[in-house]
Amino acid sequence: MRGNQRPLAVAAALVLAAAGAAVAVATPALAAPVTVTNGTQFTDTAGNPLHAHGGGVLRVGGYYYWFGENRNADNTFRAVSVYRSTDLRAWEFRGNVLTQSSAAELQVANIERPKVVYNAATGRYVMWMHKENGSNYSEARAAVASSATVDGAYTYHGSFRPLGQHMSRDITLYEDGGTAYMISAADENYDLHIYRLTADYLNVASLVGNFWDGAHREAPAMFKRGGTYFLLTSGATGWSPNQARYATAPSVSGPWTGWTDVGNGTTFGSQPAYVLPVQGTSTTSYLYLGDRWAGAWGGPVNDSQYVWLPISFPSSTSMSLSWYPSITIDAAAGTITGNSPAYYRVTARHSGRVMDVVSNSTANNAEVKQYAWNGGGNQRWEFQDAGGGYVRLVGQNSGKCLDVAGASTADGANVIQYTCGGGTNQQWQWVATGGYFQLRARHSGKCLDVVGANTADGADIQQYTCGSGTNQQWSRTQV
Known part of the structure; x- marks a missing residue:
């Protein structure tokens, strides 16, 4: 996560191999196909915001259990919350399984990226986390808790640096046939260490290796497909999203490849949190779970959003990610389908001209004006x-x-294009008015407006107090 000393990634992801978790591969979840909308703040079955940020998922019988961060307004630790679902969309809040009152050192702390695995030998569910002191990121410790039930209260066992010496920040777990591993960012996030855990999964037994010395990667998510292990990571750019990259190996102990880019330059505005194998009656698909962190637009962690995408595999040792505004998940069958976006031309009523990004620019701050439709x-x-x-x-x-540039609330504020985030100056309400529509900015309540009701090509577009002018009235046509 991001701290006061240097940009720290928001973390790491765990992925359980379907074949490796005895409790995770029982009967398939009996659920109808559902659609999940990306870039939104999910809600639970009670309608409350779902706080499983930086989280991981464990399947137990017919349920998926999603653990994650639930923060205070100042971003310090409030709880590890857990939700359960059969279909991966309808999430029932099951409780806060670790809280500030669970241990004295958690009363003022940062607890990040909780991940849970089941230890069949001990019959306990074991949670690992990244732990800091709540005021800076100098501790760089791993923390451990465990429970006899998946969604019951977890007993806190304390925090430490692995093997008594290594920094440990972004963290994830991986279980493979009864052996568990912890992967964490070390040495100020410049290294990624893989550790083998003790038989009870409560401590570190040994360092398997430091395979990427100086790579400056974080937010690890490990999973296995066929005979190939994948490790998905992000760069270290604070709260801001960056290019995800992955490495592969035939074994957890290597040899591991170098890094390969996946997705676009910002991983579609997200950072890896988890990769979930969705095993069903017809196939096993792999689901990328990413966080779109509110810190990127100055918001608290609990305002963060989620990005879930299907992973495809061009070959047995490669993976790819494509953007979809929504996905359809059939947890019973094990299929995940991306739903392609629909595009529209947006036409001003007074001029018949459309909203246009000048000169086909792909840059931030590029001007948005009206021009004749050219496709x-x-x-x-x-x-x-x-x-x-x-x-x-x-x-x-x-x-x-x-x-709306600078999130201004003033009349005449310029309208531009900018990298998507969660800011309300990028959110618009499509409001019917006399057979046409106004576009009202959420942050200001003001309307998208062609300056001076100009009908010429190149007329500027701004926000302005809503009125009855046809230069504030728009239609949209799918193209």
């Missing part, structure tokens, strides 16, 4: 659900969002 990708917009009845307008050509 270009810079005139095509995806309406992405942002939750709460709002949408983000994402340009096909750039993948960037329609944005």
Whole structure:
């Protein structure tokens, strides 16, 4: 996670191999196909925001259990929350299984990236976490807790540096046929260490290896497909998303390859949290679980959003990620399908001209103006659900969002394109008015407006107090 000393990745992800977790491969979840919308803040079955940030998933029988961070407003530790689901969309809150009152050292702390595995030999569920002191990131410790039940209270066993000497920040677990491993970022996140755990999974037995000395990678997520182990990671750029990369090996102990890029340059505005094998009656698919951290736009961790994408495999030793605004999951069958976006031209009523990113620019701060329709990708917009009845307008050509510059609330504030985040200055309400629609900015309540009701090519687009002018009225046509 991000700290006061240097940019720290928000963390690491665990992935359990379906064949390696005895409790995780019972009967398939009996559930109908569901659709999950990306780039939103999920809610639980009671309608409350779902706080499983930086989390991991463990399957027990017909249920998936999702553990993750639940933070205070100042981003310090409140609880590790757990939810359960049969279909991976309807999540029932089961409780806060580790809290500030669980141990004295947790009363003021940062607890990040909790991951849980089951130890069949001891009959206990074991949770590992990254632990800091709540004020800075100088501790760099691993912490351990365990429970006799998957969603019961976890007993805190304390925190330490692995083998008494190694820094441990971004953390994940991986279990492989009764042997468990912990992978963590060490040496100020410049190294990634793989450790073998003791038989009870409560401590570190040995260092398997430091295979990427000086690579400056973090947020590890390990999984196995066929005979290949994959380790997915991010770079270290604070809260801001970056290019994910992965390495592969025939064994946890190596030899591991170098790094290969996957996804786009910001991993679609997210950071790896977990890779979940979804095993069903017809196949096993692999689901990327990413966090779109609110820290990237100055918000608290609990305002963060989720990005879930299907992983595809061009070969037995390669993986790829593509963007989809939503995905359909059939947990019973084990299939995950990405749903391609629909694009629209957005036309001003008064001029008949469309919203256009000038010069086909893909840069941040590029101007948005009106021009005659020419069919270009810079005139095509995806309406992405942002939750709460709002949408983000994402340009096909750039993948960037329609944005009120500087989150200004003033009349005349400029409208541009900018890298998508969770800011309310990128969220718009599509409001019906006389057969047309206004686009109202969530942060200001003001309307998308063509300056001076100009009808010419190149007229600027701004935000302005909503009125009855046709220069604030728009239509959309799928293209």
